[in-house]
Amino acid sequence: MCIRDRYCKGYQTCFKVGLCPLDRRDDFLVLKNTMLEANTVVFLLPVFSHTVPGILKSVIDRLSYYEHFFGFAGRKAVVLAQSNSNGIDECLSYMNKVVMYLGFELIRSEGITILELDKKPDLLNTIINEQCEIITKAANQKERKVTELQEQVFIGLKSIVLNQEKHGHDSYKVKQWQKMRAFPTYKQYLNSLEMMESAN
Numbered sequence: 001m002c003i004r005d006r007y008c009k010g011y012q013t014c015f016k017v018g019l020c021p022l023d024r025r026d027d028f029l030v031l032k033n034t035m036l037e038a039n040t041v042v043f044l045l046p047v048f049s050h051t052v053p054g055i056l057k058s059v060i061d062r063l064s065y066y067e068h069f070f071g072f073a074g075r076k077a078v079v080l081a082q083s084n085s086n087g088i089d090e091c092l093s094y095m096n097k098v099v100m101y102l103g104f105e106l107i108r109s110e111g112i113t114i115l116e117l118d119k120k121p122d123l124l125n126t127i128i129n130e131q132c133e134i135i136t137k138a139a140n141q142k143e144r145k146v147t148e149l150q151e152q153v154f155i156g157l158k159s160i161v162l163n164q165e166k167h168g169h170d171s172y173k174v175k176q177w178q179k180m181r182a183f184p185t186y187k188q189y190l191n192s193l194e195m196m197e198s199a200n
Contacts, residue, residue, distance in 0.1 A: 070103030077104035
């Protein structure tokens with residue numbers, strides 16, 4: 001899969017029609033569809049200057065319109081970061097927010113430094129086994145968990161979209177909210193998705 005160095009141009013075409021023109025020039029559409037089809041997405045990232053690497057930031061930017069309607073609602077995410085020495089907390093803080101804005105349920109967020117691995121060579125295998133066990137257990141849990149941040153963002157975005165609709169906006173984002181706006185909370189919207197999945 002090749003994402004290439006194609007960066008978001010800020011044209012906001014994705015908000016208007018639901019597709020970025022760049023998606024047809026590399027494998028980004030394949031990546032996006034693979035994430036949408038998954039039950040759980042694992043983000044593995046090295047820490048660069050106390051944040052995520054540039055290529056991942058480019059991916060986030062190209063997915064950013066999904067943050068405006070919780071495009072990955074009902075799916076779970078794991079964030080694992082690795083650093084030579086420091087910056088893990090800042091990196092995880094940023095990435096955790098991103099995945100929650102995208103609609104994921106964050107089931108695990110963990111960081112490890114090379115210094116720890118240098119002191120304990122067998123630590124990596126121990127961590128991998130522990131993480132796999134924790135992730136598998138959390139991924140198989142049926143109950144959907146929602147954070148206070150997600151509820152606040154849900155209410156704020158709904159207010160913005162209703163105002164846009166009132167002023168005649170007919171964008172892809174507005175259309176996505178037409179199936180969500182009836183729900184007072186994000187939790188209730190997720191419950192409705194679960195009921196639809198059970199019915200199918």
